[in-house]
Amino acid sequence: MDEKRRTSCTASQEMLTRAACDGIETAWDRHEAMEPQCGYGMLGICCRICAMGPCRINPFSEEEGRGVCGATADTIAARNLVRMIAAGAAAHSDHGRDVAHTLVLTADKKSEGYSIKDPVKLLAVAKEMGIKTGNRDLNEIAHDVGETAYNQFGQQEGELIFGHRAPKKQQEIWRKLNVFPRGIDREIVEVMHRTNIGVDCDYKNIIQGGMRAALGDGWGGSMIATDLQDILLGSPLPLRSQVNLGVFKDNTVNMVVHGHEPVLSDLIATITREPEMIEAAKEAGAEGITVGGICCTANEILMRQGFPIAGNFLQQELAILTGAIDAMVVDVQCIMPNLTEVSKRFHTKVITTSPKAKYPDVEHIEFHEENAYSTAKEIVKTAIDNFKNRDRSRVQIPHEKMDLVAGFTAENINWILGGKYRGTYRPLNDAIIAGRVRGVAAVVGCNNPKIEHDTGHYQLVKELLKKDVLVLETGCAAIACAKCGMLIPESIYEYAGKGLRETCEAVGIPPVLHFGSCVDISRLLMAAVGVVRERGCGDDISELPLAAAAPEWMSEKAVSIGFYAVASGIFTVLGVPFPVLGAPNLTRYLTEELENIVGARFAFESDPVKAARLMIEHIDKKRVERKMRPMLYAEGEGQKAEAKAEKEMVTP
Amino acid sequence: MKTQKMIRVTAEKCLACKSCEMACAVAHSETKSLFTAIKEEPLPMARIQVEGDNEFCLPIQCRHCEDAPCVKVCPTKAIYKPTPQSPVIMNKEVCIGCKWCILVCPFGVIQLDRSGKTVTRCDLCLERTEKGEEPACVDACPTGALEFMPLDEIAKKKREKALSDYRAGVEI
Numbered sequence: 009m010d011e012k013r014r015t016s017c018t019a020s021q022e023m024l025t026r027a028a029c030d031g032i033e034t035a036w037d038r039h040e041a042m043e044p045q046c047g048y049g050m051l052g053i054c055c056r057i058c059a060m061g062p063c064r065i066n067p068f069s070e071e072e073g074r075g076v077c078g079a080t081a082d083t084i085a086a087r088n089l090v091r092m093i094a095a096g097a098a099a100h101s102d103h104g105r106d107v108a109h110t111l112v113l114t115a116d117k118k119s120e121g122y123s124i125k126d127p128v129k130l131l132a133v134a135k136e137m138g139i140k141t142g143n144r145d146l147n148e149i150a151h152d153v154g155e156t157a158y159n160q161f162g163q164q165e166g167e168l169i170f171g172h173r174a175p176k177k178q179q180e181i182w183r184k185l186n187v188f189p190r191g192i193d194r195e196i197v198e199v200m201h202r203t204n205i206g207v208d209c210d211y212k213n214i215i216q217g218g219m220r221a222a223l224g225d226g227w228g229g230s231m232i233a234t235d236l237q238d239i240l241l242g243s244p245l246p247l248r249s250q251v252n253l254g255v256f257k258d259n260t261v262n263m264v265v266h267g268h269e270p271v272l273s274d275l276i277a278t279i280t281r282e283p284e285m286i287e288a289a290k291e292a293g294a295e296g297i298t299v300g301g302i303c304c305t306a307n308e309i310l311m312r313q314g315f316p317i318a319g320n321f322l323q324q325e326l327a328i329l330t331g332a333i334d335a336m337v338v339d340v341q342c343i344m345p346n347l348t349e350v351s352k353r354f355h356t357k358v359i360t361t362s363p364k365a366k367y368p369d370v371e372h373i374e375f376h377e378e379n380a381y382s383t384a385k386e387i388v389k390t391a392i393d394n395f396k397n398r399d400r401s402r403v404q405i406p407h408e409k410m411d412l413v414a415g416f417t418a419e420n421i422n423w424i425l426g427g428k429y430r431g432t433y434r435p436l437n438d439a440i441i442a443g444r445v446r447g448v449a450a451v452v453g454c455n456n457p458k459i460e461h462d463t464g465h466y467q468l469v470k471e472l473l474k475k476d477v478l479v480l481e482t483g484c485a486a487i488a489c490a491k492c493g494m495l496i497p498e499s500i501y502e503y504a505g506k507g508l509r510e511t512c513e514a515v516g517i518p519p520v521l522h523f524g525s526c527v528d529i530s531r532l533l534m535a536a537v538g539v540v541r542e543r544g545c546g547d548d549i550s551e552l553p554l555a556a557a558a559p560e561w562m563s564e565k566a567v568s569i570g571f572y573a574v575a576s577g578i579f580t581v582l583g584v585p586f587p588v589l590g591a592p593n594l595t596r597y598l599t600e601e602l603e604n605i606v607g608a609r610f611a612f613e614s615d616p617v618k619a620a621r622l623m624i625e626h627i628d629k630k631r632v633e634r635k636m637r638p639m640l641y642a643e644g645e646g647q648k649a650e651a652k653a654e655k656e657m658v659t660p
Numbered sequence: 661m662k663t664q665k666m667i668r669v670t671a672e673k674c675l676a677c678k679s680c681e682m683a684c685a686v687a688h689s690e691t692k693s694l695f696t697a698i699k700e701e702p703l704p705m706a707r708i709q710v711e712g713d714n715e716f717c718l719p720i721q722c723r724h725c726e727d728a729p730c731v732k733v734c735p736t737k738a739i740y741k742p743t744p745q746s747p748v749i750m751n752k753e754v755c756i757g758c759k760w761c762i763l764v765c766p767f768g769v770i771q772l773d774r775s776g777k778t779v780t781r782c783d784l785c786l787e788r789t790e791k792g793e794e795p796a797c798v799d800a801c802p803t804g805a806l807e808f809m810p811l812d813e814i815a816k817k818k819r820e821k822a823l824s825d826y827r828a829g830v831e832i
Contacts, residue, residue: 044800047682047694064678067698068685068706070774589695 015322015461017491019253019406023326026404032353034325035344039457051590052085058205067590077205085591086211087203089567090218094199096568097221099341100527101192101229102364103269105161107236110271112154113377114240115147121275121381124150125242129419133235137169150239157232163191170235171227174533175540177548178577181606182223187216187575189224196221211594219575219606226572231530237308241274244311244415244524246424251490253323254409255316256332260298261289261395263388264318264327267339268525270308272361272375273301275384276337277309285388292395297388302327303342304483304525311415311524319491320462320484321562322455328356331402335391339375340365342454342563355397359387412495414486414522418534425515433542435515436478440553441544443640444507446476447553447627448539450532451485452569453561456584462488464559464583464616469494469503471620473519475643476505477627478512480535483526484560494520506641529569532556533576546634550577550607553630555623559583559616570610577607579626581619585612663810664745667784667798669719673805674710676717681706683800684721687785702774707782708797709769719797719806722769722782724748730761730770730781739781747784755779 011024014036027034048054053065055075063075065084074080079087113119124130124146130153134141139152160168168189171179182188189195199221202208208217238244256262263280265273279285280297289297300318301309309315318327321342327333328347333356336347340362348367351358360366361375361383373390375383416424426432439445449472455461465488469479473494481489493499497518500509504519512519523531536549546552556578558566573580588594589612603609613619682694689697689704697704708721724747730739731748738755741748755778762770762779773780785795793799798808 044679044683046677046679046802047686048678050694051698066678066681068682068703070703585695590698 013460014457016463016466017252017319017323017408017461017488019408019491020319020323020326020461022404022406023253023323023329026329027326030353032325032329032350033346034350035322035346036457038346048590050587052088052587053081053590055079055084055087057087057203060205065590079209081591082211082594083209083214085588086214086218086594087208089586089588089594090199090214090221091203092564092567093218093222093571094196096563096565097192097225097229098196099565100225100233100568101161101196103340103527104192104229104231104233104236105158106269107233107240107271108154108157108161110377111150111236111240112158115149115151115154117147119377120379121384122240122377124239126239129235129243130239133239136173153239154236157236160228160232161192162194164194165190168192168224168228170231171223173231173537174227174576175537175548178550178607181548182575185216185219185605187220187223189220189228192224192228195224211591212597215594215597219571222568222571223575225568226530226533226576230527231533233527234524234530237270238417241270241308242312243419244417245420246413246415247314248411248413249310249314249316250409251317251319251412251487252408252410253319253327253330253406255298255300255318256330256405257295257298258332258400258403258405259295261292261294261296261392262333263297263299263391264302264333264336265299265305265309265338266302266324266336267343267362267365268304268341268527269339269362270305270312270525271377272339272380272384273305273309273337274312275380276387277313277315279381279384279388285385285392288389288392289395292392294392294395297392300327304527305339307414307483307486307522307525307528311522311528314415316409317412317487317490320455320487322457322461325350328354330405331355331399332405334394334398335359335387337361337387337391338365341565343367354402355394355399357390357394359390361387408491410491410493412490412522413497413518414490414495414524416480416517416521416523417528418531418538421521421535422538424517433538435511437539437542437544439507439511440539441636443637444476444511445478446505446507446624446639447478447555447631448536449477449479449554449623449627450481450529450556450573450578451479451489451559452482452526452529452532452556453558453566453583454484454563455488456560456562458562459560459583459614461560462491465489466492466494467616468557468559468620469520471617472623473503473508474505475620475624476508476639476641477624478508479520480523480532481520482523482528482532485558486520486522486524488560489520490522494518495522505643507639526565526569529573533572536576536578545636546630548577548607551630551634552577553627553634553636555579555581555626557581557583557619557623559619574602574608574610575606579608579611579623581611581613581622583614583616583619585614586610663812665789665808665810666724666814667721667795668807668809668814670805670807671716671718673803674717674719675803675805676710676712677802678710679800679802680708680719680797680806681710683796684708684782687788687796688780705771705773705780707769707780720767720769721797722748722784723767724782724784729764729766733760733764735760747782747786749783749786750779750781752778
């Protein structure tokens with residue numbers, strides 16, 4: 009297929025052309041070869057849960073099909089879907105658990121290279137957890153915070169502590185529906201139990217179990233990951249950096265850190281700035297060390313340290329194709345097994361670090377907090393050593409790189425909006441109520457070769473900005489829009505409607521705010537809570553002029569995120585449908601009926617512009633319900649005025 | 661003269677996934693897209709069926725016989741073979757639903773359609789093959805059990821196989 013139809017990112021197009029010339033296979037090729045993909049799988053109506061099967065339901069039969077046990081399409085698709093939630097919630101939450109582990113070790117002085125970087129947040133979280141602070145030593149408090157977080161995973165009864173951060177009204181809905189998570193692990197285990205052969209067969213009840221596990225991710229595992237990482241690695245502050253494959257240089261040692269857990273990569277990145285390492289790189293004939301990230305590890309070290317981003321999920325193979333990467337260090341999640349194959353064609357060393365994620369024929373340098381600093385150093389040295397093996401004649405680094413501003417959080421946006429002395433969401437709420445800003449959209453998620461790479465994100469966000477919607481992003485969505493130049497304040501002149509432009513100009517922010525990694529979607533939840541608390545825009549999240557989208561999602565984690573967003577009252581549009589369309593009642597439940605139950609629903613729309621319009625319709629509906637003023641400026645008014653002014657300048 | 665292409669089935673490669681059935685129904689739907697085809701009324705029908713048990717299975721569809729009993733028996737000439745090279749096709753407009761074709765077909769691949777007033781059968785995906793595409797069932801087969809190839813190529817492959825078997829001392 010033509011490279012231009014695969015991705016709108018020109019750096020990626022260049023690398024795909026190279027891949028085609030060199031006969032190197034990428035995810036796009038494999039996706040094309042996989043087509044047409046299995047219809048039963050896409051519709052979600054095959055079941056492999058027991059050994060009486062595998063069973064599948066014929067979607068073209070007029071009779072209601074049933075599996076051997078008697079499960080209908082609705083039961084089968086619901087069970088499959090909530091198992092995806094369980095897997096996604098497990099992945100996010102295990103990430104949170106690892107951070108809690110590191111925090112406890114650090115507090116006990118058993119880790120190497122870590123310290124408490126944000127004591128203010130530590131004390132705030134401790135207070136929330138009911139931990140005594142007073143004159144206690146910071147490490148003692150950190151230990152208790154880590155232990156308390158740890159216990160959230162294994163908690164059997166009660167309610168998750170961070171669930172109480174949600175607006176009161178939302179919490180009441182959760183209690184009424186019995187979806188307030190008791191413990192993070194418990195809900196995941198329960199999903200696995202319920203979906204066993206012959207347990208839960210009512211698709212509505214199966215979804216209830218799934219929602220509970222998903223909420224345990226959003227207001228539990230992910231939120232713990234975000235908050236404890238802030239305590240341990242420092243809370244982000246707005247900063248400038250760059251993005252795209254062009255961040256690598258042909259005269260430096262180039263390292264990619266890829267995956268999701270920043271605990272190791274944060275140290276690696278720090279170490280590359282140490283004089284000793286820079287000296288070692290120079291001895292090896294390089295002029296320094298460049299670290300570029302991929303996926304959420306990238307977002308984490310960008311948010312906290314300003315390290316550049318090499319690319320998003322579908323660019324991982326393409327990074328190696330530059331021929332300029334001396335080491336690609338991976339941790340967990342979203343790491344394609346095919347990296348091994350691509351790396352064999354170049355000098356690039358792929359290094360796995362997590363005991364949970366090994367790849368055949370790949371060098372494994374296992375990471376443990378107790379000797380983290382030494383391990384990180386060893387890894388950087390391995391990269392420097394490999395520099396000499398780089399074949400300069402095969403280096404082809406695309407020149408594309410773009411500036412960006414990142415580092416926004418639910419806490420610091422407060423100060424940016426309200427000013428240094430009086431942090432508040434008031435200016436945002438006022439702008440929404442006055443009709444300057446139509447509402448807020450959260451655009452998140454992955455890349456998926458089913459959707460033209462980056463285009464799904466870009467087109468959707470472009471449409472939202474034009475209609476004065478402030479966009480908050482995380483994950484690979486944020487990386488896509490960063491590459492398109494939407495994350496710099498100047499982008500308001502190109503993309504934003506007049507009202508949004510005025511607001512962004514007054515506050516001094518870009519129209520698209522980078523909120524971090526995919527576990528940092530918990531920051532988006534807290535930003536929504538911030539807007540609710542400020543009053544005037546809605547008494548719970550479902551009443552806000554707010555919508556979310558994952559235009560290019562592919563991971564099970566996205567299913568979990570989608571469900572905790574909807575269960576938290578956020579209308580969510582997905583670019584690729586859930587594998588449920590073969591189950592008509594379940595589909596109707598998710599895309600219509602849920603709205604009357606939790607206050608929000610799903611929509612499936614693969615056309616990004618149409619998806620944006622669905623979000624805008626929803627936002628407008630909420631504005632009318634809250635009796636907010638009509639929008640201050642008609643659409644395109646800003647652009648027209650500008651064009652007129654320009655014309656006048658040319659012809660005096 | 662280009663020889664006629666037909667669908668060849670390699671039975672050992674069939675895993676009974678029924679991807680061919682699904683692709684066939686979608687190819688013969690109004691909307692031609694899985695996600696919308698399942699909502700059409702009447703529901704589209706597959707012209708190919710995978711038959712068999714866990715020991716042995718085979719996708720069965722119209723063989724487009726040269727001397728086709730269905731063509732011979734059809735009283736209104738609704739089923740016909742326009743040229744010797746073309747597949748056996750049908751004109752639903754003139755079908756009176758007498759079901760004789762169903763009775764005489766030796767493979768059982770002609771079915772009554774959902775309305776019950778006419779029959780439905782494989783057209784070798786004329787719409788697709790005219791565009792140079794493969795029939796939908798062949799395109800969808802993940803293991804390559806279904807292949808669309810010219811008859812002389814099929815024969816050539818068989819001869820090559822026979823030769824290599826003979827060399828290896830395999831009894832034919």
